Structure formats: C-alpha cells, structure tokens
Amino acid sequence: MSKIAFIGLGIMGSPMSVNLVKAGHDVVGYNPNPDRVKPLIDAGGTSAGSSAEAVKDADIIAVMVPDSPDVQDVLAGEGGVFDSAKQGALIIDFSSIRPDVTVELAKQAQEKGFRLLDAPVSGGQAGAVNAALSIMVGGDAKDFAEAKDVFDAVGKTVVHVGPSGSGQTVKAANQLIVAANIQALSEAVIFLEAYGVDTKAALEVLGGGLAGSKVLDQKKENMLSRSFEPGFRIELHHKDMGIVTAAAREAGVVVPLGSLVAQLMASAKAVGDGGLDHSGLLRGVERLSGRKSD
Structure with missing residues (x-):
C-alpha cells in the first residue's frame, strides 16, 4: 500500500484520512490546528509538524483545504509541496477550487516533476465518514488508474471526467x-x-x-x-x-x-x-x- 501524506484534516479531510488508514495505507497527516490530527492518530496514522515534513517521503500527497489560495499556498508556496516532496510524487487535490487555478497548478506540477489530479468530492461529512463520496477526477488517465486504491478507500462513485480542471468544472x-x-x-x-x-x-x-x-x-x-x-x-x-x-x-x-x-x-x-x-x-x-x- 502507498505512503500517503494528507494535508488538511477538517470536517472532510479527517474522516477521509482515517478511511485511508483503515484501507491499509501508511498515512501521515498535517493540519495547522494540531487537535484535528487526533482521529488520524487514533486510527493508526501519524502526524507531522509541517506540510514539508509530511510530504518528504510520500508517494501520494492528498490535499483537502478550503479555497484556491489555500491550495496555491500548500502546493506552490515557500516550503510547500513543490519545494519539499520527492520527484514523481502524485498529488491528489480533493479541494473544491477554481478550474483555471487547477490548470495552472497542474502545469507547474509537471514542470517541477510532479503529477496532479484534481479530485473534488461530493457527499458531505456523512459521505466522508462512510467512504461513500462521489469523486470527479480531472487529469491524466494513467495517473487516475494509479490512484484507484486511494479513491476506492474514500469514495463510492469515482469517475475520470477529463483533463486537468475537468474535475473542478x-x-x-x-x-x-x-x-x-x-x-x-x-x-x-x-x-x-x-x-x-x-x-x-x-x-x-x-x-x-x-x-x-x-x-x-x-x-x-x-x-x-x-x-x-x-x-x-x-x-x-x-x-x-x-x-x-x-x-x-x-x-x-x-x-x-x-x-x-x-x-x-x-x-x-x-x-x-x-x-x-x-x-x-x-x-x-x-x-x-x-x-x-x-
């Protein structure tokens, strides 16, 4: 199973990270409010003191934060994922953000040796807790296939809907x-x-x-x-x-x-x-x- 860094452990991200642990993945989480990491730790995951620490050895990096500027900061900000993750890592952005921002971040990711899927979710907190989310995924079809185990651990209806930005649309x-x-x-x-x-x-x-x-x-x-x-x-x-x-x-x-x-x-x-x-x-x-x- 994959080594996954999960950044953003709010109402949605916390139960999603827990379900990834339950599916057998090695999950390390980071959230600015450290209290939000407790459910992940209780489930058998681990916590990191920063996003840079969380992603440094990860094969897959999951992001679930509120808005476009937050995703830009997590990925492209100083000390962010693009600066700290290992080359070739697959980034899955579960956040709901502007399609044009996703397209630009996907270009930056490729230039820096990463791969990015935009994978916003629907189903609310109940769907996150019950691993029953609908997930609409944009990006490369090969990357989508590679992430199947991750998507299956958190979602029920998972569909590849087109190139980068399509999931957000x-x-x-x-x-x-x-x-x-x-x-x-x-x-x-x-x-x-x-x-x-x-x-x-x-x-x-x-x-x-x-x-x-x-x-x-x-x-x-x-x-x-x-x-x-x-x-x-x-x-x-x-x-x-x-x-x-x-x-x-x-x-x-x-x-x-x-x-x-x-x-x-x-x-x-x-x-x-x-x-x-x-x-x-x-x-x-x-x-x-x-x-x-x-």
Whole structure:
C-alpha cells in the first residue's frame, strides 16, 4: 500500500484520512490546528509538524483545504509541496477550487516533476465518514488508474471526467444543482408549514416521487428540527457559487437560477449564518416570509 501524506484534516479531510488508514495505507497527516490530527492518530496514522515534513517521503500527497489560495499556498508556496516532496510524487487535490487555478497548478506540477489530479468530492461529512463520496477526477488517465486504491478507500462513485480542471468544472456544476435543490426544499418546507400540513409526512411522500432527491433525503431532518450543525458550511458553498458564476461568465453561458441562489447564499453568509450547514438556507426563507425563529 502507498505512503500517503494528507494535508488538511477538517470536517472532510479527517474522516477521509482515517478511511485511508483503515484501507491499509501508511498515512501521515498535517493540519495547522494540531487537535484535528487526533482521529488520524487514533486510527493508526501519524502526524507531522509541517506540510514539508509530511510530504518528504510520500508517494501520494492528498490535499483537502478550503479555497484556491489555500491550495496555491500548500502546493506552490515557500516550503510547500513543490519545494519539499520527492520527484514523481502524485498529488491528489480533493479541494473544491477554481478550474483555471487547477490548470495552472497542474502545469507547474509537471514542470517541477510532479503529477496532479484534481479530485473534488461530493457527499458531505456523512459521505466522508462512510467512504461513500462521489469523486470527479480531472487529469491524466494513467495517473487516475494509479490512484484507484486511494479513491476506492474514500469514495463510492469515482469517475475520470477529463483533463486537468475537468474535475473542478464538474464539481461547480454539482454545487449549482445542490444549492438550487436546497433552496427549493427550504421553500417547500416553509410553504407546507404555513398551511399546517404534517410536514414530516409530506416530505416522506414527496421523497417517493419525482420530487425525491438525495438533498431531500439528507437534509429534511435538519430543516424539520432546525438543526444546522455543519456537514458542509454555507460559507464554503458561497465560495463555490462564486466559482460557478465566474466560470459561467468566462464560458459565455447564463446561469440565471444559479445567480439567484448565489445571492441567497451570500445573504445567508452576510447575516451571520456562514458557519451553519447549507441546509440553513431555510432560515433565509423564514426571514423573507416573516417567520424567522431564532
């Protein structure tokens, strides 16, 4: 099995690193907050004091950090992966970032003797914990095949979708669909409650028809109980919707619904809901309907 360095042990990265250990890989992790390394250590992995220390002997380097500047810093920053890893190492970036940034980083990686796959994930914290993530992978097909054992340890649906940047493009489309679904579900819940319907029963029957979706299945309890413990934070989905709208503009296509949902996501962040799960968009519908409850 591979020697893997895992940089970024947050809500998603921590359970992913643990699942890699469970699959038999030798995993060393690094996170700026050392407390986040404990689950990996408890599972049998090890910790490093810096990303440079983590990657120095690694065959595969996994990255899961919040945004494009973070990935750029981890890979191309002073003392980063490009400066510290051994030649030929395979870098798998599980982060969700701008496609154009991925393309540029892939070029830099190749020039410096590395290989880079962009492999953003979907499925939230539950998918990460249960090794059931959907993973959309961009990059060289041979590198994708080489990473199969890694992907199989953390994901359930893993698809090579094209050259570098393609994974990030597909992830942007994923975030557009998910955001629109969450907003529609939020509106439906408030609509049903306004009429005094047994909302739980209503969502059960809706879930069995054409209105059913994984968003409904996974987020209905959050909305019914008004419990928005983050599985995927609004502030991160806000970032992703910025990627969607910018990439759409660059491609010369229109995303009218996506642009509207992006504004609603921005509003949620602006009023202080950024740290909540993205199902917390429900609170925005409550506010607009004059039904807000804190």
